Every structure is written in C-alpha cells, then in structure tokens.
Amino acid sequence: xxDVRGVTKRFKDNVAVDDLNFEVPTxxxxxxxxxxxxxxxxxxxxIMGLDHADQGEAVINGTPYSKLAQxxxxxxxxxEAKAIHPGRTAFNHLWFLAQSNGIPRRRVHDVIELVxxxxxxxxxVGKFSLGMGQRLGIAAALLGDPGTLLxxxxxxxxxxxxxxxxxxxxxGLASEGRTVFVSSHLMSEMALTADxxxxxxxxxxxxxxxxxxxxxxxxxxxxxxRTPRPDELEGLLEAQGAQIRREGDGSxxxxxxxxxxxxxxxxxxxxxxxxxxxxxxxxxDAFMEMTRDSVEYHGHRLDGATATTNGK
Amino acid sequence: MAMNTxxxxxxxxxxxxxxxxxxxxxxxxxxxxxxxVRSTVWTLLAMAVITLGIAxxxxxxxxxxWNTFSVVRRLTFDPTSMSLRGLLFSQLxxxxxxxxxxxxxxxxGTIRATLAAEPRRARVLIxxxxxxxxxxxxxxxxxxxxxxxxxxxxxxxxxxxxxxTQPGVLRAVTGGGLVIAVLGLFALGLATIIRHSAxxxxxxVGVLLVVPIILQTLxxxxxxxxLKFMPFTISNAMTSVASQGSSAFxxxxxxxxxxxxxxxxxxxxxxxxxxxDA
Numbered sequence: 001x002x003d004v005r006g007v008t009k010r011f012k013d014n015v016a017v018d019d020l021n022f023e024v025p026t027x028x029x030x031x032x033x034x035x036x037x038x039x040x041x042x043x044x045x046x047i048m049g050l051d052h053a054d055q056g057e058a059v060i061n062g063t064p065y066s067k068l069a070q071x072x073x074x075x076x077x078x079x080e081a082k083a084i085h086p087g088r089t090a091f092n093h094l095w096f097l098a099q100s101n102g103i104p105r106r107r108v109h110d111v112i113e114l115v116x117x118x119x120x121x122x123x124x125v126g127k128f129s130l131g132m133g134q135r136l137g138i139a140a141a142l143l144g145d146p147g148t149l150l151x152x153x154x155x156x157x158x159x160x161x162x163x164x165x166x167x168x169x170x171x172g173l174a175s176e177g178r179t180v181f182v183s184s185h186l187m188s189e190m191a192l193t194a195d196x197x198x199x200x201x202x203x204x205x206x207x208x209x210x211x212x213x214x215x216x217x218x219x220x221x222x223x224x225x226r227t228p229r230p231d232e233l234e235g236l237l238e239a240q241g242a243q244i245r246r247e248g249d250g251s252x253x254x255x256x257x258x259x260x261x262x263x264x265x266x267x268x269x270x271x272x273x274x275x276x277x278x279x280x281x282x283x284x285d286a287f288m289e290m291t292r293d294s295v296e297y298h299g300h301r302l303d304g305a306t307a308t309t310n311g312k
Numbered sequence: 313m314a315m316n317t318x319x320x321x322x323x324x325x326x327x328x329x330x331x332x333x334x335x336x337x338x339x340x341x342x343x344x345x346x347x348x349v350r351s352t353v354w355t356l357l358a359m360a361v362i363t364l365g366i367a368x369x370x371x372x373x374x375x376x377x378w379n380t381f382s383v384v385r386r387l388t389f390d391p392t393s394m395s396l397r398g399l400l401f402s403q404l405x406x407x408x409x410x411x412x413x414x415x416x417x418x419x420x421g422t423i424r425a426t427l428a429a430e431p432r433r434a435r436v437l438i439x440x441x442x443x444x445x446x447x448x449x450x451x452x453x454x455x456x457x458x459x460x461x462x463x464x465x466x467x468x469x470x471x472x473x474x475x476x477t478q479p480g481v482l483r484a485v486t487g488g489g490l491v492i493a494v495l496g497l498f499a500l501g502l503a504t505i506i507r508h509s510a511x512x513x514x515x516x517v518g519v520l521l522v523v524p525i526i527l528q529t530l531x532x533x534x535x536x537x538x539l540k541f542m543p544f545t546i547s548n549a550m551t552s553v554a555s556q557g558s559s560a561f562x563x564x565x566x567x568x569x570x571x572x573x574x575x576x577x578x579x580x581x582x583x584x585x586x587x588x589d590a
Contacts, residue, residue, distance in 0.1 A: 045424075045589070045590075048424075048428055049427070049428075049431045050424055050427060050428065050589065050590040051589040051590070052587075052589060065431055066431040066432070067431075068431065071428060071429065071430075071431060072428070072429055075428075077428060079424060079428075080421055080424070082421075083420065083421025083422065083424055083425065084420060084421065084422060084425070085345075085349060085416060085417075085420040085422050086420065087349045087350050087351065088345075088348050088349055089348070092344060092348040093422075093425075095344055096341040096342075096344040096345045096348070097341070097425060097429050099337050099338075099340045099341040099344055100337050100338050100340075100341035100426075100429040100430055101337065101429055102337050140425065
C-alpha cells in the first residue's frame with residue numbers, strides 16, 4: 001500500500017502538489033488521473049524519493065522509500081521512458097540495476113523475455129523506438145519482483161498490441177496481490193484498466209474511490225428531448241427546476257428531471273415530443289467536467305473561444 | 313517482436329533464493345555502468361595513445377638534437393620529467409571522463425534509475441568515486457610507467473637517461489599516475505555539483521589550464537603565491553626529479569593539496585546530491 005500524507009511540493013513560483021492525501025490499496029489497479037501538468041509525475045517522484053516534499057510524506061507499506069534497503073525488490077517504477085543511457089545495451093542497463101540490489105543475472109534474462117525484448121537485448125538503447133523504451137522501462141520496474149509498482153503514462157508510444165499487453169500486465173500484477181499505481185491523462189484508458197481512481201487537478205486531490213462510484217457520482221444523467229415547440233417546453237421544464245442546454249440540432253439536453261416528469265409535463269401542456277431518451281454522460285465527459293477548473297493549459301479554438309473539450 | 317500478450321502472470325520466483333544486498337553490489341553496479349559505455353573505452357584509449365606518443369616523440373626529438381643543446385640546457389635536463397610530459401594531456405582527458413561518468417547520468421536521465429536503486433545518495437557517490445579512482449589510478453600508473461620506460465629507452469648515449477632506482481625518480485613516476493587519479497576525482501566532484509557535461513568540463517579545464525595561463529601574464533609578486541596552488545604547478549613539481557625551489561610546494565605537500573581539492577568538490581557535490589531533487 002502506498003500512503004501519501006499531506007504532501008506539498010513547491011517549485012520556484014508555483015505549487016506543483018498541494019496538501020495531497022490519498023491511499024493506493026493493494027490487489028487492484030489504481031489509476032492516477034489528472035490533466036497534463038496537474039502534478040502526477042511530481043507526486044510519483046516524491047513517492048520514489050527522487051523529489052523531496054516540502055511538507056508531508058509518502059510511505060510504502062509504512063516505510064519512506066529512502067529507508068528501503070533493497071528498494072527494487074519492494075518497489076518497481078517506470079517514471080520516464082528512455083531515461084536510459086543511449087550507448088548502453090538493454091541487458092547492461094538492467095544488469096547494473098540488478099547488481100545494485102543483489103538480483104541474480106538470470107532474473108535479468110527473465111524480465112527481458114517477459115517484455116518481449118529478447119531479440120534486441122544486446123542492442124544499444126539509443127536505437128530503440130519509444131515503444132521499445134517503454135518495454136525496457138517496464139522490465140526495469142519488474143526486475144526485483146516488487147510488491148508495489150508505479151507506472152507513469154506507461155502506454156505512451158505503444159502500438160495497439162502493446163497497449164493491450166500493458167493493460168493485461170497491470171491487471172495480472174494486481175491480481176497477484178501487488179499494489180499497482182498507474183498515471184494517465186486519459187480517462188478512457190483508466191476506465192478500461194483501473195479498479196480504483198485518484199483524480200487530481202493543479203496538485204490538489206479532486207476525488208478518490210472506486211471506478212464504479214466515480215461513474216455513479218460523476219457520469220451525469222440527462223434526457224435528450226426533441227419537440228416542435230422547444231421554447232415553450234423549455235419554460236415549463238425550467239419552472240420545475242430543470243437545467244436545459246440547447247444543442248446544435250435543435251434538441252434539448254435536460255438534466256435534473258426524469259424522462260417521466262418531462263413526459264408528463266409536455267403531455268399536460270399538449271406539446272408533442274419526437275424524442276425522449278435518457279442518456280448518460282461518458283466518463284471522459286465526467287473527467288473533463290471535474291477537472292476543467294484545474295486544467296493548467298487550455299486549448300483554444302481558432303476563432304479565439306476556448307475549446308469546449310477542456311475549456312471553461 | 314516476440315511478446316506475451318495475454319499472460320502477465322508468467323512469473324518465475326527466481327528471487328526467492330538470493331542473498332541480501334551488500335555494498336559490493338553497488339560497487340559492481342558502478343563498474344558495470346562505467347565499462348558498458350563506449351566513451352570510457354575510447355577516452356582511455358585516446359589517453360594512452362597521446363600520453364605514450366608524446367613521451368616517444370619528446371625523447372626522440374631530444375636524442376636527435378642533443379648535440380645542439382647548450383651546456384646549461386644539458387646540465388638541467390631532467391629525463392624523467394621529459395618522459396612524463398604527456399601526462400598533462402592525460403590530466404585533461406581523465407577530467408573529461410571524470411565529468412562524463414557523473415554528468416552522463418544527468419544528461420540521459422539514468423540518475424533516476426540509479427537513485428531509485430539506491431536512495432542513500434551518498435553511498436552512490438562514494439561507490440562511483442571509489443570505482444573511478446581505482447580505474448583512473450591503474451590507467452594513470454600504467455601510462456606514467458609506460459611513458460617513462462618508452463622515453464628512457466629512446467634516450468641513447470650520450471643523452472643521459474633515468475632509472476627507477478635513482479633518487480626521486482620512482483616518486484615522480486608513481487606520483488604522476490596518482491595525480492591523474494586525484495584530478496579525475498576532482499572532475500567527478502565538479503560534475504556532481506554542476507550536473508552538465510559542458511559546464512563541468514569548462515570549469516575543470518579552466519582550473520587546470522586557463523587560470524594558470526592568465527596568472528602568468530600578471531606580475532609574479534601577485535601571481536606566484538596563487539600559482540603554487542594550481543594543479544598545473546603541483547603536478548609539475550611531482551613529475552620533476554629536480555626541486556622546483558620556492559615556486560612550488562614540495563611534491564607530497566602539493567599532492568595533499570590536490571587531494572584536498574578532490575575531497576572538497578566531492579563533499580560539496582555529495583551534499584548537493586542529497587539535497588537536490590533528482
């Protein structure tokens with residue numbers, strides 16, 4: 001289990017991580033979600049003891065990383081793909097890590113085989129593609145057969161086959177009772193892989209809990225309504241507390257009222273409905289909605305308006 | 313590429329039977345890192361060719377021109393110092409290598425893997441320094457003795473040549489090799505402080521060559537006391553059999569000052585390494 005307790009990290013002029021508290025449970029895949037620049041990588045580096053927290057601490061099974069005698073046997077991490085000397089071979093990169101933690105040579109061969117790099121083990125890492133670099137980083141994380149694993153954006157640069165492989169690997173590791181903590185800025189990917197979520201924005205905790213709870217709480221329900229008399233119906237529904245958004249095709253997206261209540265209202269007023277269909281917002285939408293105030297860098301449309309996908 | 317798409321759970325428990333970690337693991341890891349990049353091999357090779365080549369070149373030039381030398385020049389000729397002249401280039405090159413073994417970790421990001429494997433950062437620096445010191449000392453001694461032997465063998469009669477049994481000669485040769493190793497450590501310390509190859513190499517070359525050159529253009533009453541502390545002056549005194557008089561410290565006092573430089577740069581580097589984010 002990873003326990004992050006009141007961690008704050010300031011860089012020169014901004015607060016990267018702001019009083020962050022969360023736990024990463026064992027035996028499940030925990031997704032670490034947040035927009036780019038929200039402090040995910042910094043948090044992971046603090047857990048790994050690479051960055052020093054200004055306040056608070058992060059512990060792994062009760063122990064700070066810096067107090068682990070043979071850390072690779074307890075914690076494995078993929079923090080950056082290709083943060084590896086380009087002139088060294090894949091085997092030699094893993095071999096020096098193994099030596100430093102008393103891990104036998106045959107284990108190096110095992111993990112190379114596990115990630116599918118056996119054909120290129122003696123090739124210099126500088127010649128590797130981003131995807132091969134990710135696989136080597138994953139091999140390094142698995143080297144000490146650790147009970148706790150951290151992966152920062154592990155599917156970056158992987159092809160579809162590789163993505164599926166990582167997904168299954170993460171689930172497999174969790175099912176063996178390990179603690180698996182995976183960061184991503186893609187909600188859709190986490191919806192497929194993770195059981196548990198920690199969501200942050202601008203270095204602050206936004207939400208933590210199971211993926212199911214997250215969907216139930218945040219994937220908002222609304223009802224799509226089409227009618228020849230939208231203005232009239234809008235007034236009637238708003239009087240009952242509905243929140244209505246006019247869509248581009250002339251339909252209404254109504255929230256805060258059930259389909260039944262909308263049907264009764266329009267029936268009583270004699271307004272015909274062409275469509276009355278309950279919808280649920282996607283997880284991606286929920287994530288956008290949740291983090292939109294905490295997105296560090298907004299995209300802009302060419303007409304100058306803030307893009308709707310991540311704008312205010 | 314062969315790959316295991318479905319089963320992440322192909323798991324061999326090869327780790328069950330292994331011994332607990334010892335410091336030697338860290339030392340072996342640092343040695344693996346040093347020997348598995350091409351820059352180490354090429355740098356040492358270049359060092360050997362230049363150092364031994366200069367010894368041979370200097371000796372044969374002197375042998376062929378001996379007849380034209382003045383009496384004063386013949387009387388002050390120090391065959392040992394002459395054959396060790398190439399070590400100045402070794403000092404430059406070992407500095408580059410000392411910088412690279414640390415700065416390459418930062419330049420490539422390997423430092424994060426290194427510190428994840430051993431979060432007690434001082435131990436990492438000590439292991440790296442120890443391995444590099446032994447490597448640099450072995451290479452330094454081989455080149456000092458090699459240069460000496462090649463140089464002396466080319467000094468044929470009537471040119472006087474030195475033997476290791478003459479007073480001061482063994483000290484000059486072994487000391488020349490040791491200076492290489494200590495300067496390499498000094499450069500490693502600079503790289504730990506500066507963390508960038510170009511910056512650290514510039515600082516090292518500045519201390520080794522540029523500052524002495526600038527000082528020599530200034531009035532000697534001002535520059536002399538400072539020049540005594542320069543690695544250039546110290547290593548000259550070490551590799552000369554004849555005394556340098558009051559313009560330099562005696563060989564081993566100078567050497568102790570060099571060791572001091574290396575210790576200070578490594579201590580500051582180690583303190584920063586522990587304090588800074590990786």
